[in-house]
Amino acid sequence: MNYLIQVLVLRWGEGHASIALHQEKAIEDEMCIDTTVQEKNITFPTDAKQYxxxxxxxxxxxxAEGIVLSRSHEKEVKILKFPTRFATHPRNRKKARKAVKRLKTISGRLLREIQRKMTGEQQKFYAEKFALYQRMLNQKRADKNKLYSLHEPHVYCMSKGKAQQRYEFGTKVSITTTRDVGIVIGALAFEKNVFDGHTVPEVLAQVKRLINRVPKVGIADRGYRGKSKVNDTQIVTPKPARKNTSEEAMALARKRFRRRAGIEPVVT
Structure with missing residues (x-):
C-alpha cells in the first residue's frame, strides 16, 4: 500500500496523497476551510530558559573549538535556576527578576568572550548562531517579531482564546476538505500570523494546483468574516438569518455549517 501511495503522489506531482487515492470523490462544488495552530516542540519560552x-x-x-574561558559560570547558572522556577509568586518576584537579569549578563558576557577569542573563519561559521543569541538577548517585552525558540526561530505566538491555554507557539496552518466526503484537498502553513480571511487566496491557489479546479463555495467559520467572495469562489460564514429568508435557504445554511463543523476532528 505504501508503494501505491508513493506512485500516485509522484504521478500527481505536487498532489496530495488523499487526492491521488480518492480521485473523482475529491472533486466537489463546495469545500470547508479552517485554520489551526501547528504547535512546535518547544516549552513555554520564559527569558530565564532562553538565557x-x-x-x-x-x-x-x-x-568543541578548544577555547579556554576565563570563567564558565556553570555552578552559578545552576544556582540561579531555582529562584526562577516560581517567578510569579509574590514572595519570589524580586529574587526571580534579579536572577533573570544575572543570567542575561552571564550569557552576554560569555558570548562576547567567545567571539573575541575566535578566529575569523570560526566567527563566519557560527555567524548565524551568534546572530540568534544576540537577537534573543536584545529583545524587549513589547518588541514585535520576537524570538521564542533557538532551534525553531520561525515560531510565533498566537492567542487562541482558550481557557486552559491562552497562548500557543507554532505556525498557522490552513486545512481544506470537501464538504460531503471530507477528503483533505489542501494543507498550507503560513510564515506569519495573518488574518484568516487573508489566507483564502493562497488556499484557493493551492487547491486549484492540486485538483485543477476551484470549488464554487468555500464554507468557513466567523474568523473569515469580511471576505464574501475571492475570485470566483463565494466564501460563506455563519450569520443571523434575515426575516425574509426562505426555509430552503435556512436548511442549506444549517447543512453547510454542520458539515463545516466536521472539519474540527480532521484538524486536531
Whole structure:
C-alpha cells in the first residue's frame, strides 16, 4: 500500500496523497476551510530558559573549538535556576527578576568572550548562531517579531482564546476538505500570523494546483468574516438569518455549517 501511495503522489506531482487515492470523490462544488495552530516542540519560552539555553550552547561551542574561558559560570547558572522556577509568586518576584537579569549578563558576557577569542573563519561559521543569541538577548517585552525558540526561530505566538491555554507557539496552518466526503484537498502553513480571511487566496491557489479546479463555495467559520467572495469562489460564514429568508435557504445554511463543523476532528 505504501508503494501505491508513493506512485500516485509522484504521478500527481505536487498532489496530495488523499487526492491521488480518492480521485473523482475529491472533486466537489463546495469545500470547508479552517485554520489551526501547528504547535512546535518547544516549552513555554520564559527569558530565564532562553538565557540558560544560550549559556549551555555557548559552553559546548567553546569546548568543541578548544577555547579556554576565563570563567564558565556553570555552578552559578545552576544556582540561579531555582529562584526562577516560581517567578510569579509574590514572595519570589524580586529574587526571580534579579536572577533573570544575572543570567542575561552571564550569557552576554560569555558570548562576547567567545567571539573575541575566535578566529575569523570560526566567527563566519557560527555567524548565524551568534546572530540568534544576540537577537534573543536584545529583545524587549513589547518588541514585535520576537524570538521564542533557538532551534525553531520561525515560531510565533498566537492567542487562541482558550481557557486552559491562552497562548500557543507554532505556525498557522490552513486545512481544506470537501464538504460531503471530507477528503483533505489542501494543507498550507503560513510564515506569519495573518488574518484568516487573508489566507483564502493562497488556499484557493493551492487547491486549484492540486485538483485543477476551484470549488464554487468555500464554507468557513466567523474568523473569515469580511471576505464574501475571492475570485470566483463565494466564501460563506455563519450569520443571523434575515426575516425574509426562505426555509430552503435556512436548511442549506444549517447543512453547510454542520458539515463545516466536521472539519474540527480532521484538524486536531
Amino acid at each position: 540558560r539555553k544560550i549559556h549551555g550552547q555557548l559552553l559546548k561551542m567553546a569546548r
